Amino acid sequence: MKIAIGCDHAGPALKAEILAHLDEKGIEYTDFGIQEGEKVDYPEKAEEVCRKIADGSYDMGILICGTGVGMSMCANKVKGIRAACCSDYFSAKYTRAHNDANVLCIGARVLGAGLAAELVDVFIETPFEGGRHQRRIDKITDIENRN
Numbered sequence: 001m002k003i004a005i006g007c008d009h010a011g012p013a014l015k016a017e018i019l020a021h022l023d024e025k026g027i028e029y030t031d032f033g034i035q036e037g038e039k040v041d042y043p044e045k046a047e048e049v050c051r052k053i054a055d056g057s058y059d060m061g062i063l064i065c066g067t068g069v070g071m072s073m074c075a076n077k078v079k080g081i082r083a084a085c086c087s088d089y090f091s092a093k094y095t096r097a098h099n100d101a102n103v104l105c106i107g108a109r110v111l112g113a114g115l116a117a118e119l120v121d122v123f124i125e126t127p128f129e130g131g132r133h134q135r136r137i138d139k140i141t142d143i144e145n146r147n
């Protein structure tokens, strides 16, 4: 399991907490920045990180901005990305189980580090259920290919 993680200027502090959490759990990741004191517009970081997931270099991504919403909008423009902006445990679990989400977007101005770490854990640990859900994922891909 290799995670690609990135944020805009709203996210470095929460990103640091999540990286410490991933270190504790021994989960491999690459930090695509940015760091405290730097600035980037979230569309640039979302595209950079999501391209690395879409091309198979990483299994999953974590993107952090102020709300998580801007990152999720941009991430979902990249073919092959299914990004979910989550601020509750149930959504983070079922977007993996049913939507086979491959990017978790988190709002640094929405959540504290404790809940963010719980969402990261459940997102990483929950397998896609497949079965009838695969048919729906295929329909997402159809939309992507038609538009």
Ligand code: RB5
Binding pocket: 008, 009, 010, 042, 065, 066, 067, 068, 069, 070, 071
């Ligand atoms: C940046 O100030 C903020 O707009 C951004 O982090 C994010 O919340 C957008 O969705």
